[in-house]
Amino acid sequence: MRAEFTRVSWVNDPSVQDSSELPIRVVLGSDHGGLSLKNELAQYLTSQAIVVTDLGTHTADSVDYPEFGAAVGRAVVAGDAEFGVAVCGSGLGICIAANKIDGVRAVTIHDVTSARLSRAHNDANVICLGERLIGREVAKEALDVFLATAFEGGRHANRVHSLDALLTQQM
Ligand code: RB5
Numbered sequence: 001m002r003a004e005f006t007r008v009s010w011v012n013d014p015s016v017q018d019s020s021e022l023p024i025r026v027v028l029g030s031d032h033g034g035l036s037l038k039n040e041l042a043q044y045l046t047s048q049a050i051v052v053t054d055l056g057t058h059t060a061d062s063v064d065y066p067e068f069g070a071a072v073g074r075a076v077v078a079g080d081a082e083f084g085v086a087v088c089g090s091g092l093g094i095c096i097a098a099n100k101i102d103g104v105r106a107v108t109i110h111d112v113t114s115a116r117l118s119r120a121h122n123d124a125n126v127i128c129l130g131e132r133l134i135g136r137e138v139a140k141e142a143l144d145v146f147l148a149t150a151f152e153g154g155r156h157a158n159r160v161h162s163l164d165a166l167l168t169q170q171m
Contacts, residue, residue, distance in 0.1 A: 023049060023050065023051045024050050024051070024082055024083070024147065025050070025051040025052075025053070025080070025081040025082055025083075026045055026050055026051070026052055026053070026081055026082070026083050026084070026085060026147070027052075027053045027054075027055060027072055027075040027076060027080060027081035027083075027084050027085070028041060028042050028045075028052060028053070028054050028055065028072070028084070028085045028086075028087070029054075029055040029056060029057075029068035029069065029071050029072040029084070029085075029086050029087075029094070030056075030057060030065075030068055030086065030087040030088060030094070030131075031057060031062075031063050031064065031065040031068055031087075031088045031089075031093075031094060032057060032059075032060050032061060032062050032063055033065070033087075033088045033089030033090075033131060033132065034065075034086075034087025034088040034089060034091075034094065034129070034130075034131045035057055035058075035059075035060060035087075035131075036131060037087050037129060037131035037134075037136070037139060038054070038085070038087040038131075039054075040136060041085055041087070041129075041139065041140070041143060042054050044140055044143075045143075050147075051081075053075065053080065053081060055068065055071045055072060055075065056068065056071075065088045065093040065094040065097055066093070066094075066096075066097040066100075067097075068086065068088075068094060068097070069086050069088075069093070069094035069095065069096070069097025069098040069100075069106075069128075070097050070098065070100060070101055072084040072085070072086045072094075072098055072126060073086075073097070073098040073099070073100070073101030073103075073104040073106065073126060074101055076103075076104060076125050076126060077101055077102065077103040077104060082125075083125055083126065083127070083146070083147060084098065084104075084106070084125065084126035084127070085126070085127055085128075085129070085143065086098050086106065086126055086127070086128045086129075087128070087129045087130070087131055088128075088130065088131070089130060089131055089132045089133075090108075090130040090132060090133060091108040091109070091110075091128045091129045091130030091131075091133065091134070092108055092128075092130065094128055095107065095108045095126075095128035098126045098128065102164075102167045102168070103125075103164065103167075104125060104126055105122055105123060105124045105125050105126070105160070105163065105164075106124065106125070106126035106127075106128055107122065107124045107126070107127060107128060108128045108129070108130065109127050109128065109129060109134075109142050109146070110130075110133065110134055110138075110142075111138065111142065112138070112141050112142050112145050114142075115127065115142035115143070115145045115146040115149070116145050116146075116149050118146065119145075119146055119149035119150065119151060120149050120150070120151065120152045120156075121151075121152065121156045122156070122160065122163075123151040123156070123160045124146070127142070127143060127146045129142070129143075
């Protein structure tokens with residue numbers, strides 16, 4: 001069954017009157033280790049009328065994950081998409097890279113519950129997956145839940161603001 005996706009970022013944009021009419025936008029990126037899962041997820045999202053931007057990589061040639069994780073993070077922070085999907089072999093390196101971008105809250109996800117909590121409590125905006133570690137169906141379900149879960153705000157809001165403030169603090 002298809003999840004009902006929320007338009008979380010659009011809802012927060014005062015210039016958007018009726019967010020329910022707007023498509024959700026997702027930007028994807030991977031290194032060679034995540035190429036196949038990234039491509040499958042891009043197709044999966046496209047089949048659900050989600051607007052997808054694929055930042056690569058596009059071939060099996062060996063590439064470095066920092067470039068692609070950072071590209072996904074920059075696109076989300078720039079507002080080109082509501083959410084990012086970053087895939088590498090483990091889901092780890094590309095997540096570290098995405099989190100280097102100010103405003104990104106990227107999480108490596110292996111299960112559906114973590115996907116839900118990362119949105120509800122942490123307002124995560126980039127989901128990272130490890131092609132060599134996660135099953136395809138779990139990856140799709142986790143992605144569905146990630147996109148469909150709204151940030152709860154409330155007691156979590158200050159914590160998320162504190163998270164974002166850390167990047168601008170100097171030692
Ligand atoms: C590439 O072989 C692999 O190191 C990369 O995809 C990722 O797992 C790094 O964290």
